Amino acid sequence: MKQTYLLLFCPLVIACQTQDVPQQQAGTCAPDAYAQHPAHQTYQAELVQYRLATHAPGSVMRIVRPGEAIWQGVAGQSNLEHQTAMRNCDQFRVGSITKMFVAVAVMKLREQGKLSLDEKLAQALPGMAGKIPQATQITIRQLLSHTSGIIDPPNAGMTYQLNIVSQAAAHYNKTIDQLLTEYVYGKPLQFAPGTGFSYSNANYWILQQIIESKTGKPLQSVLSEVIFGPLQLNNTYLERRDDRNVVRGYADLYGNGTLFDVSSWDRAEDDGKAAGGIISTAADLTTFLSGLFGGKLLSAASVSEMIDSVKLPACPNGDCEYGLGMEKWFTGAGIAYGHNGGSVGFEANLLYFVENKGIFMLYKNNGNGSDKRLMDRLMK
Template sequence: MMKLHPLKSLLAGSVLALAALGASAEEAVAAPDAAAPAIPAEVTDRIDARFLDYQTAQHVPGLVWGIVKDGELVYFKTSGVANLETEAPVTADSLFSIASMSKAFTALAILKLRDEGKLYLDAPAEYYVPELRGWTYPTTDSPRIRVRDLLAHVSGLVTDNPWGDRQQDMPEEVFTEVLKEGVPFSRAPQMAYEYSNFGYALLGRIVTNLSGMPYEDYIRTEIMLPLGMTSTGYDVYAVDQDRRALGYRWEEGAFSKEPALGPGVFGAMGGVMTNAEDYEKWVAFLLDAWPPRDGEETGPVKRSSVRELSQGLNFPRVYTRDGLEEGETCDVAVNYAMGFAVTAECELGTTMAHSGGYPGYGSNVLLMPDAGVGVFAFANRTYAAPSRIVREAALELATAGELPAREWPVSAPLADAYSVAGAVYEQGSFTPAEGKLAMNFTMDATIPVRERALADLKAEAGACDTGAPFRANGHLSGRFTWTCEAGDMEGWLLLSPNHPPLIQELNLSFVPAP
């Protein structure tokens, strides 16, 4: 079960440094630890140093960062101020705009409505927003925009970050007139990824039309409040203003306050205001959807639906990203899914990430679902999204061995097949496997041929510990390593797709000791 704990009871300390205002990282003062740290201090020290250096270099008045693991906030820090005039420090309770990180809430609301039987992802969006029916598309063979296209930014609408970031407070009636008039297209839908805030505003309209309430009310009552996110919402003017981390711009060597944007249509793409105490509950809830399993559903949206947030439309882009060491790089494939960019990382495995950049604010979150770990950070300076530093924090965790993949349970068929594999090796014969082999096994190589190869392996490796743990990577396959007299035996076991599952492949490879 997902565990949600009050953030204040889990703080590993807080830094109250005015790094962006001239104080150095060395001058940061840490509060006493509330408990023994879940992550070694030498690791968190390196992570803190990266965030503090970023804060100074980027002129960020206030910065918070945290690490969530297995449903708990295991590390959290703050640095700097929420208000330059009063010098009030940022805290776990400070409210930040998280800008485009709001898109994940809108995407999940769409999936929840789908689960309620109110929409189809592959239906044309005009089914749910009638004003779209009169739109003129770029070519006569252009497909109509689907709901799924809006989620994945493949609707053909033009990239609109500079423009969209200033539209949050657009009233519903104005948006309706814009929709009736139609918009220009950048390309035909379903041809390529192109990030569109307008598209997520359209998703907000779909939520409003199908739920019978404003999108922000639906998301707050159906998703946020059930998670205990009582301080999170869309109306900057409805919160205690003393709790706000005010947004600032750094320009020509000085700070100036950015005007706040009130609630409106484009809040569906970037209007969420939250604090670290609430956001860690959101991160814990998302990560709890992995791995798939039996058991009671404990969240406001099904685990299987949450996992859909990582499914894109296969328009990947390739980037080269730096590692922790100078000259160390990694080519990664990035695919936008639903409210998250999904990446195949060299050191981190599958990641889900999103930045938030707004007038006065910058933020980033990086989820590593295979490890059950998430890193997030909020800043109160225009477009100061600490994306690179959040990723570097994750790389520090990986380098220190703090991101082990969560283990798949070993299914009964796999456990039985693994026992058979051990007996086959120990006896040097496939007799223990009688009745356990798929029909292809003896066709791919005869038993006499396999037994001669097995004898050669045993002569080289000697006796092996065939009771070593089995590492499943699904219900029907996995790997194992046996420690042998002369080295290690690496094994791969794959079962067949029929009932009962039988051994269709058993590979053994010996690695001599150095």
């Protein structure tokens, strides 16, 4: 499972086009900041072609390899209404890449002795008993690995999606418990816990509640203590903030090549939530993955456990290609670990390549899926 799609339809075009005027940011983040890199022309040409092929207003790519200079490039625009060029320091929504951050927080709490991955849901959150079937059997490990059987509201029918379209502001203001009450509680499991794999954002909504219950702190504070602070990710956050500086998201709603601003839907879907709410930059994302695989956040044993994908007969070839908040990718450049993220208005990818220890980050502000084989060429 490499991307979750939120298929939305805009009943009122003007609502999709409402935008805030972007504010100016201090600092240097020129689009040509990496022009002196030896491979700049090759990398930039690949990025431009990717943007054009995906019909995205703008795109960002960052490549990090040990022993080589970091390269980053941008193409196109971050805001069509204001004709704002994409910049190297722009912040954007990362979608389900957030799940890796949340999984790291859970693993850190496990290292600190504050929870066990085999702890049952009903033990961690006693109020779940009677609300989620087999809450006495579902474990924290199964929530992390999407083997709990709990349904995924965005893909369980059109109600969830249509509510975001028609009631974006109301959906944005709902608490995690309100979302679970409306879309998850009382619904039958898709399979007995631990017997199957099915990607579900609800797993990570529940993990957010567990983290906050175990620590007595909001998830933003926990992520700041465990990840953002130690790695100095000063442009990364989960909490809901004024998002005028965030890259706008777009979608071709009618398949005719006309792009509509759907940022309000992206905001309502994920902001503040553990399933996909982080806002970050290309530099911060690669710093995070470098820190994770470089031993700055967790023990080697914990990282190894995160990347060990679930093996089940129900999965193709017995490999579900998902560990604990971490996807396993089989690419033309070798095995990579990381996560894809996407919503109706954007797609993001963050991967660590095992063989050469390289890190690849790719983002575009159009929510359609994309051919990402350029990384096979660039990361060999």
